Amino acid sequence: MARDQRRRGTQKLGRSGRGVVRYFGSVVPAGSFREDVIAGLSLPQKSLPPKYFYDAAGSRLFESICRLKEYYPTRCELSLTRRHLEDIARFAGTGAELIEYGSGESLKTRLLIRSLRPSAYVPVDISEAALQAAAKRLAREFPSLDILGVVGDFMQPLKLPVYRARSARRRVVYFPGSTIGNLTPQEAHAFLKMSRGQVGSKGAMLVGVDLKKDANVLHAAYNDAKGVTAAFNCNLLERINRELRADFELRRFSHYAFYNAALGRIEMHLVSLARQTVSIGRHRFGFDVGESIHTENSCKYSIEEFRALALAAGFRTDRVWTDGRRYFALFGLSAA
Numbered sequence: 001m002a003r004d005q006r007r008r009g010t011q012k013l014g015r016s017g018r019g020v021v022r023y024f025g026s027v028v029p030a031g032s033f034r035e036d037v038i039a040g041l042s043l044p045q046k047s048l049p050p051k052y053f054y055d056a057a058g059s060r061l062f063e064s065i066c067r068l069k070e071y072y073p074t075r076c077e078l079s080l081t082r083r084h085l086e087d088i089a090r091f092a093g094t095g096a097e098l099i100e101y102g103s104g105e106s107l108k109t110r111l112l113i114r115s116l117r118p119s120a121y122v123p124v125d126i127s128e129a130a131l132q133a134a135a136k137r138l139a140r141e142f143p144s145l146d147i148l149g150v151v152g153d154f155m156q157p158l159k160l161p162v163y164r165a166r167s168a169r170r171r172v173v174y175f176p177g178s179t180i181g182n183l184t185p186q187e188a189h190a191f192l193k194m195s196r197g198q199v200g201s202k203g204a205m206l207v208g209v210d211l212k213k214d215a216n217v218l219h220a221a222y223n224d225a226k227g228v229t230a231a232f233n234c235n236l237l238e239r240i241n242r243e244l245r246a247d248f249e250l251r252r253f254s255h256y257a258f259y260n261a262a263l264g265r266i267e268m269h270l271v272s273l274a275r276q277t278v279s280i281g282r283h284r285f286g287f288d289v290g291e292s293i294h295t296e297n298s299c300k301y302s303i304e305e306f307r308a309l310a311l312a313a314g315f316r317t318d319r320v321w322t323d324g325r326r327y328f329a330l331f332g333l334s335a336a
């Protein structure tokens with residue numbers, strides 16, 4: 001990767017109480033949105049990476065999704081985290097360096113910080129704005145906590161800052177929300193292996209995983225009555241229009257989500273309602289009637305399936321916490 005595509009250096013955002021808030025620029029390739037979109041729309045099965053859902057509008061829509069009555073994961077994970085907080089803290093230990101993949105503005109993160117009392121909190125997020133907002137808010141709430149934000153894509157190999165200011169007992173990666181479901185099992189394997197390298201032989205991981213369940217429950221969660229999930233999906237095309245000056249006609253695409261039982265995943269697509277051509281700069285993309293853009297996978301696991309996946313990547317499953325209906329699980333993984 002070219003040098004000028006890297007953001008470098010450290011920026012001290014401030015100090016509150018004894019805590020220091022720093023932010024590290026990391027490897028965020030410029031112009032990758034355009035390249036990824038053009039590459040994805042050139043595939044036989046057109047597809048777009050789900051990380052691009054989360055511009056400002058998309059992040060707001062996702063927050064609305066989390067409040068929908070059909071969308072159970074957020075509530076289930078929060079309730080199991082509340083219920084088992086002491087046990088989760090006992091597993092993770094106090095004084096750790098807590099690394100979160102995602103910017104961690106959530107209630108769950110604050111619960112966890114309060115009870116784990118980490119020596120440092122390292123949120124990793126692709127959005128600098130989201131990262132700074134989360135860091136500022138957490139600095140206010142936890143004035144003695146060192147916060148070291150890292151701007152980067154946690155799905156890629158990422159060099160985390162070495163934390164030396166106070167000796168952390170160990171590294172614990174927190175990866176909530178079943179974001180891991182966006183990866184295929186093969187990708188999740190590679191990702192867990194990479195994380196295993198990051199936490200080291202004494203490290204641990206807390207991973208939120210959406211469990212297999214009645215396909216009707218899954219279907220409803222991704223086809224809500226208010227159409228918020230549809231708007232979230234379609235926003236990706238609006239974003240491409242806005243940022244890449246494309247000419248997607250939104251009325252000629254429709255949200256389609258279904259549970260693919262053979263692959264154990266919800267698939268989201270945007271289906272073309274007409275035969276049409278879309279332009280992005282000098283690039284042209286033809287669509288047949290019914291042809292789709294695959295925008296997201298949301299993989300569901302049984303507890304046994306995820307345990308086997310983690311083990312193959314070098315993690316022993318020490319604990320599994322679930323909600324009352326066993327809709328969602330938080331895995332406590334230790335380096336095997």
Ligand code: AVJ
Binds near residue numbers: 073178181221297298
């Ligand atoms: C943030 C990836 C966990 O897969 O359920 C919600 C995203 N997509 N509704 C999920 C999402 C449609 C969500 N994850």
